[in-house]
Amino acid sequence: MSEQADFSLCRAIVEGREMLEMMMRNCDNAILANICKTMLAQIDTLAHIARTLPCFPDQSTPEHLAILNAVINKDAALADAATRTHIRNSVSRILNYTGM
Secondary structure, three states, X not given: OOOOOOXXXXXXXXXXXXXXXXXXXXXXXXXXXHHHHHHHHHHHHHHHHHHOOOOOOOOXXXXXXXXXXXXXXXXXXXXXXXXXXXXXXXXXXXXXXXOO
């Protein structure tokens, strides 16, 4: 039986850096953790923009939950796919909202 992240927990951390920092601490992958640390400024900028969107966090929260559940269950392929989907969707939402 797979474990599940609590939806309310996900909503509580979705606006901050906590999710990314938690994943960096627990990923057991030094290369990935270093990449994340290097990109924190860019991620923070995009997150700030995303938080201004009317659809935030309603659309991002389930995506974050999917990532967390994959990490909890140590399913690297699913975590990778969920993260890529979230990034593509976030960029798309930002571009659609800003008219770019």
